Amino acid sequence: MTAYWAESALLPDGLASSVRFDIEDGYFTAITPDQSQGNAQRLPGVVIPGLANCHSHAFHRALRGRTHHGGGTFWTWREGMYSVAAQLDPDSYLALARATYAEMALAGVTSVGEFHYVHHQPDGTPYDDPNAMGEALRQAAREAGVRLTLLDTCYLAGGLGADGHEPLSEQQRRFGDGDAEAWASRVAAFEPDANTVVGAAIHSVRAVPRDQISTVVAAAEGRPSHAHLSEQPAENDACLAAYGLTPTALLDAEGALGEMTSVVHATHLTDDDVRRLGDSSSTACFCPTTERDLADGIGPARALLDAGAGLSLGSDQHAVIDLIEEARALEMHERLATGERGRFTPTQLLDAATAHASIGWPEAGRIETGRRADLVAVRTSTRRTSGSAPDQILLSATAEDVDTVIRDGQVVVERGQHRLGDVGRLLSEAIDPLWRNA
Numbered sequence: 255m256t257a258y259w260a261e262s263a264l265l266p267d268g269l270a271s272s273v274r275f276d277i278e279d280g281y282f283t284a285i286t287p288d289q290s291q292g293n294a295q296r297l298p299g300v301v302i303p304g305l306a307n308c309h310s311h312a313f314h315r316a317l318r319g320r321t322h323h324g325g326g327t328f329w330t331w332r333e334g335m336y337s338v339a340a341q342l343d344p345d346s347y348l349a350l351a352r353a354t355y356a357e358m359a360l361a362g363v364t365s366v367g368e369f370h371y372v373h374h375q376p377d378g379t380p381y382d383d384p385n386a387m388g389e390a391l392r393q394a395a396r397e398a399g400v401r402l403t404l405l406d407t408c409y410l411a412g413g414l415g416a417d418g419h420e421p422l423s424e425q426q427r428r429f430g431d432g433d434a435e436a437w438a439s440r441v442a443a444f445e446p447d448a449n450t451v452v453g454a455a456i457h458s459v460r461a462v463p464r465d466q467i468s469t470v471v472a473a474a475e476g477r478p479s480h481a482h483l484s485e486q487p488a489e490n491d492a493c494l495a496a497y498g499l500t501p502t503a504l505l506d507a508e509g510a511l512g513e514m515t516s517v518v519h520a521t522h523l524t525d526d527d528v529r530r531l532g533d534s535s536s537t538a539c540f541c542p543t544t545e546r547d548l549a550d551g552i553g554p555a556r557a558l559l560d561a562g563a564g565l566s567l568g569s570d571q572h573a574v575i576d577l578i579e580e581a582r583a584l585e586m587h588e589r590l591a592t593g594e595r596g597r598f599t600p601t602q603l604l605d606a607a608t609a610h611a612s613i614g615w616p617e618a619g620r621i622e623t624g625r626r627a628d629l630v631a632v633r634t635s636t637r638r639t640s641g642s643a644p645d646q647i648l649l650s651a652t653a654e655d656v657d658t659v660i661r662d663g664q665v666v667v668e669r670g671q672h673r674l675g676d677v678g679r680l681l682s683e684a685i686d687p688l689w690r691n692a
Contacts, residue, residue, distance in 0.1 A: 255283070256663060258629065259294035262644040263287075263301040264604060266620050269645040273301070277627040280662035285623055297631040298657050300644040303621050304364030304628025305577040306610040309480070309518050309539045309568025311369055312351040312391065313338055316685045318573055328486055328548045335571075336425040340376050341688050347372070348390040350688075353680035355398035356672045357575045361653035362630035364661040366400050367568065367613035369455055369480060369518070371407035371429045373440070378427035385444045396449050399659075399666035399673060403613035405480050406444065407455040408437045408470045414460040414492040434462070434469035441473065451614035453478035456510060458485075459493050459501045467508040476514070478614040480539070481505060483517035485550055490522055502527035511536045516566060516612050521545060521553040528554060532561025537612045542583030544570035552587045556597050565602075566609035576653035578632075581607040585649075603648050631658040 255278045263273040270287035274294050277283065316338045321331050342350070351368075358366055372387055374380050383389065388404055395402035409429040411419035422430045431437035446452045454474035456462045458481065462470065471479070484490055484501050493501045502523065505511055511534035520531070520538040531538060538558045545551065548571070559565055567580040574580075581603040588597035598606075610618035618626040632647055633639060633655045642650040659667035666673055674680065 257294035258297050258660070259289065259291040260297040260299075260301040260631065262299070262634075263621060264303070264645065266622055275621070275627070275629060277663040280627055280664070282621065282623050282625055282627050285621055297629065299632045299634040299639070299655075300647050301621070302362070302604065302630050302632060302647070303608045303619050304610070304630055304659070304661060305362045305607050306365045306367075306566065306613060306615070306619060307358055307363045307569055307577060308367045308516060308566040308609060308613050309369055309541055309570050310358075310366050311571060312354045312394070313342060313347065313372060314571035315354040315357070315681070316350060316688050317571060320689070328550065331548060338688055339372050339428070340425060342372055342387075344381065344386045344390045346684070346687070347387055348394050349680070350684040351391050351394035352397050352674075353677060353684045354572065354575075355395050355400050356674050356677045356680060358569070359399050359659055359666050360656060360670070360672050360677060361576050361578070362632070362656045362659055363400055363577055364628045364630075364659065365403065365610050365613060365615050365618055366395065367403040367405055367453070367478070367480065369405045369407055371409045371457060373431065374428040376428050378430060384440050388444050392447070392450050397674065399661055399664070401449055401451075401615055401618070401661070403451040403453050403478055403615070404444065405453045405455040405478065405613075406441045407457050408434055408466070409457040409461045410434065410437075410466055411461050411463055414496055416495060418496060419463045434466040434473075438469060438473035451478065453480065453614055455479065456481040456505070458482040458489065459504055460489055464497060464504060464508065467505070467510055471509050474514075478516070478612065479510070479514055480516045480518055481510065483520050484522045484527070485519040487522050500524060500527055502530050506530045506534065518568065518570075519545060519550060519553065520558065521551045523554055528557050528561050531558060531563045535562060535564070537564035537566050537609065539566045539568050539612070540580075540584055540606075541568045541570035542580055542587055543574040543576070546583070546587075547571070547573040552591045555584055556588055559602070564609065564612060565606040566612045567606050577607050578648055578651050578653060581648050600646050600648055607648070627660065627663040629658070629660040630656060633657045
């Protein structure tokens with residue numbers, strides 16, 4: 255048994271003081287406010303639950319600070335992404351993902367949903383182990399100290415145009431399995447373990463033809479299932495032209511929405527789309543730092559929550575890895591869009607930042623007896639946080655203020671240092687060769 259103590263902690267029923275946390279076998283056995291420190295280990299600042307990064311493309315971390323020449327668009331950004339993807343193999347992917355997940359851990363993330371579609375060799379030929387790239391991600395997460403939800407992604411078409419779905423381009427060949435049945439067969443061979451949940455994803459209505467969606471839905475039954483949705487107006491226009499339906503209505507018609515489904519971005523929605531997502535109890539995963547970096551727009555987060563949808567957060571392309579910033583941006587973007595403050599309460603922002611259940615870890619995300627013992631200590635004496643009310647810490651702190659991260663009772667980050675050592679060096683060693691060879 256291990257015990258920790260903190261002056262302040264955000265518990266399910268609100269802010270508590272002088273809280274003792276008793277942990278055994280990776281789970282909380284007691285959470286007791288108004289206690290003296292005694293023999294417990296002291297955690298600095300205010301303690302919050304472990305954060306959930308519900309949408310990640312680990313290899314996109316190599317693009318940070320590399321995509322701004324000449325401005326460009328989402329579509330020109332995508333060409334740079336393809337260039338990086340073309341160079342990855344299981345070893346280089348392991349190095350990049352391990353460093354990226356370690357950066358997440360430093361930011362307080364204890365679970366990550368990896369939207370994984372770099373499956374095969376660059377020419378589309380499977381590796382000897384068809385799930386070698388997924389195994390690299392599994393190992394990377396384990397070594398970095400975060401739980402992994404592998405959202406293995408079905409990616410079958412190169413786009414959706416006026417004449418229907420286009421074949422995969424040369425750059426996209428390694429993403430595809432031929433058809434949804436072959437994709438499902440490969441995914442079935444990837445077994446979960448104590449640190450890995452295996453989920454599924456429909457890349458988008460652009461990349462998965464309608465007649466293939468039901469196969470993905472059937473294979474994903476009982477698992478977390480994600481999909482990119484209405485990130486760009488061009489996606490909506492193409493879907494309407496091809497099917498006479500918005501992307502949301504198409505997924506709904508094919509049975510792809512529901513309590514286990516998260517739609518990522520959900521930026522350009524109609525009122526009917528919002529209603530469908532709410533009625534189906536789907537979750538909308540917003541990635542505000544990516545959505546602003548790519549000039550995608552501001553999605554209707556408040557309207558979705560009011561309609562009955564859940565909210566989660568992700569760092570997506572990792573222009574920023576800071577779930578506290580993602581949570582704050584959820585509120586700030588609403589303020590910009592509506593001209594009103596207080597669109598979300600601090601508790602609602604924390605709920606979105608700790609939505610582990612949406613990626614298959616329902617026992618995480620709350621500091622509560624019987625739950626997984628995840629704790630994140632955020633310093634309240636830095637130049638950013640000094641003077642902040644502890645229950646409003648998400649409105650002032652950044653990832654740099656995270657001092658200690660405990661996942662399943664194990665210390666992953668202590669005094670702002672990851673157990674793997676210098677994460678900046680690990681990132682440089684993984685990323686620099688990709689650009690030397692570009």
